[in-house]
Amino acid sequence: MPNILVGVKYSLQVENLAIDPKTMMVSEDETPKQMGDMDKRALEEAIRIREKIGGSVTALCVGPSEATKIMMEAYAMGANEAYLLPITGNLDTDAIAKIFAEFYKKKGPFDLIILGASSTDSFTATLGARIASLLGIPVLPFVKKLELADDEVTVESDLGDGTYTFKAKLPVVVTVTLEINEPRIPTLKDILKAKRKKINEIKLEDLGLGDLASKVRIIDVKAYEEKRKQIILDATDPSKIGEVIDQLINYLKEEGVL
Amino acid sequence: MSILIYGEKDKSFQELFTAAKILKEKVGGSIHAIVIGHNVKELAEKVAGLEVDNVYLFDNEAFKAFNPEAFLRALKSVVDETNANIVLLESNYKNKILGGLLASLLDAGLVVDTVEISFTNGKITVKRPVYAGKALSTQTIESEKAIIAIKAGVFEPTQLGEKKAKIVEKSVDLSDLKTSLVEFTPKVVVGEIRLEDAEVVVGAGRGIKKQEDLEMIREMAKILGGAWGVTRPLAADYGWAPEWIGISGISIKPKLYFAVGISGQPQHTSGIRESKVIVAINKDSDAPIFKFADYGIVGDLYQVLPELLKRLKELKGEA
Numbered sequence: 001m002p003n004i005l006v007g008v009k010y011s012l013q014v015e016n017l018a019i020d021p022k023t024m025m026v027s028e029d030e031t032p033k034q035m036g037d038m039d040k041r042a043l044e045e046a047i048r049i050r051e052k053i054g055g056s057v058t059a060l061c062v063g064p065s066e067a068t069k070i071m072m073e074a075y076a077m078g079a080n081e082a083y084l085l086p087i088t089g090n091l092d093t094d095a096i097a098k099i100f101a102e103f104y105k106k107k108g109p110f111d112l113i114i115l116g117a118s119s120t121d122s123f124t125a126t127l128g129a130r131i132a133s134l135l136g137i138p139v140l141p142f143v144k145k146l147e148l149a150d151d152e153v154t155v156e157s158d159l160g161d162g163t164y165t166f167k168a169k170l171p172v173v174v175t176v177t178l179e180i181n182e183p184r185i186p187t188l189k190d191i192l193k194a195k196r197k198k199i200n201e202i203k204l205e206d207l208g209l210g211d212l213a214s215k216v217r218i219i220d221v222k223a224y225e226e227k228r229k230q231i232i233l234d235a236t237d238p239s240k241i242g243e244v245i246d247q248l249i250n251y252l253k254e255e256g257v258l
Numbered sequence: 259m260s261i262l263i264y265g266e267k268d269k270s271f272q273e274l275f276t277a278a279k280i281l282k283e284k285v286g287g288s289i290h291a292i293v294i295g296h297n298v299k300e301l302a303e304k305v306a307g308l309e310v311d312n313v314y315l316f317d318n319e320a321f322k323a324f325n326p327e328a329f330l331r332a333l334k335s336v337v338d339e340t341n342a343n344i345v346l347l348e349s350n351y352k353n354k355i356l357g358g359l360l361a362s363l364l365d366a367g368l369v370v371d372t373v374e375i376s377f378t379n380g381k382i383t384v385k386r387p388v389y390a391g392k393a394l395s396t397q398t399i400e401s402e403k404a405i406i407a408i409k410a411g412v413f414e415p416t417q418l419g420e421k422k423a424k425i426v427e428k429s430v431d432l433s434d435l436k437t438s439l440v441e442f443t444p445k446v447v448v449g450e451i452r453l454e455d456a457e458v459v460v461g462a463g464r465g466i467k468k469q470e471d472l473e474m475i476r477e478m479a480k481i482l483g484g485a486w487g488v489t490r491p492l493a494a495d496y497g498w499a500p501e502w503i504g505i506s507g508i509s510i511k512p513k514l515y516f517a518v519g520i521s522g523q524p525q526h527t528s529g530i531r532e533s534k535v536i537v538a539i540n541k542d543s544d545a546p547i548f549k550f551a552d553y554g555i556v557g558d559l560y561q562v563l564p565e566l567l568k569r570l571k572e573l574k575g576e577a
Contacts, residue, residue: 129358162444215367215401235557257514
């Protein structure tokens with residue numbers, strides 16, 4: 001029965017970025033956050049495995065202390081244990097991977113580590129590989145289908161140029177994409193039950209990582225200005241369509257793209 | 259100390275070499291290249307036409323398709339041999355994994371999706387899009403070793419010259435791999451032209467009601483000599499195409515992009531940002547796509563498109 005570790009990130013809602021209109025700088029603190037959409041699928045996949053063959057699901061989040069919100073959600077979805085390692089500011093994937101590797105050693109070993117293939121906000125898609133590398137175990141990335149039989153996992157990975165079917169013996173790190181499943185929505189009963197559970201707090205010092213520093217430092221994040229012409233032509237009246245198309249074709253000829 | 263470049267096609271090596279030269283001016287050292295694959299001698303010969311010292315060649319059937327562990331072993335052996343402290347590679351799914359594995363083995367800093375490289379106070383400074391392509395992040399690399407994955411098309415390709423560099427044939431022990439590749443099914447190319455290379459792209463979104471209706475999109479792409487594609491829901495949810503345009507799929511940079519029946523979610527618009535001119539056709543005048551468009555036609559695509567196709571046919575017929 002597999003012991004599964006799931007990584008969840010308290011991610012920025014990219015559709016609701018808090019942008020200073022003067023400087024175009026993005027304020028992370030003021031942007032609303034939620035559990036990453038691929039992370040939610042990682043958790044769902046882990047819970048489905050447990051429901052099928054047993055085992056246990058531990059969720060770990062490295063993030064601000066307000067991230068308890070998504071750890072409650074992890075309980076409501078069905079996690080057995082939820083851990084939060086509170087940090088202030090950002091850590092790069094090198095540092096986060098070290099935390100996961102040390103957590104694995106201290107609280108594990110785990111048979112499976114399941115992560116979202118990439119976070120919704122920074123989207124590097126590299127954390128799974130880094131954790132696997134530190135632990136010396138395989139990484140099966142960008143997985144859209146996962147099968148677990150005995151101590152072997154078979155996956156379908158979409159790596160851009162095609163679908164790869166990989167096979168590896170446990171323990172492994174698997175990173176999942178949006179296609180893998182449709183995550184459950186907890187019922188009110190699940191949510192109320194989750195409220196009675198305790199979120200475990202763990203510190204860097206507990207993992208022997210007191211002096212952890214990022215190798216890549218974020219200097220600033222500036223929102224793109226949309227500099228499109230935004231010339232709108234109204235063709236809601238069908239009799240105007242011909243005229244509108246003539247206008248469009250003239251514009252495109254002027255642009256030299258037709 | 260050296261810079262190692264790893265590509266999959268001659269074009270990626272040419273672009274990475276341009277970036278390597280910029281870094282070399284500041285950090286010094288030599289530039290080496292590594293070619294990994296099956297039947298890739300010809301590629302190595304081409305790469306030897308760049309001003310690199312050595313081209314390390316791993317030509318083996320085991321490298322016919324990607325296995326992260328196998329490719330990592332090859333890459334790591336050359337990093338060790340050349341004492342490379344900077345590794346440059348193209349930013350794509352496979353290389354993000356390879357880069358992640360290598361970075362933690364070397365205890366190196368890693369940046370992906372790089373679109374700009376400069377120096378501040380002697381530190382390598384990069385820019386990369388974040389937040390579903392809505393913002394640009396400036397980051398510095400604080401570590402001595404760095405792995406930098408660069409987006410295709412960012413740097414001008416350096417012209418290939420006469421073969422000058424030495425090709426060093428290598429092999430690596432691939433026994434006891436923990437990951438086995440059971441099967442590889444290459445992606446079907448939707449049209450004759452790849453989306454990422456097309457000068458004109460016609461994209462279809464959820465405004466297209468039935469799969470058969472994609473025929474209009476295909477026809478339009480054909481008339482314009484371009485490629486066609488779809489948004490994520492049409493590919494991933496409906497299965498109408500094997501790939502999609504967007505941040506999690508293919509990023510395009512055509513001269514002209516038509517967004518047909520596309521609402522304009524950040525996931526999609528971040529993948530079309532580099533298009534020169536964007537035309538949107540949507541019946542909902544409030545659709546976010548109009549903020550990303552140079553020209554927007556508010557109207558029913560089922561009425562607008564047939565007329566547009568007719569006019570484009572006439573136009574292209576005249577030419």
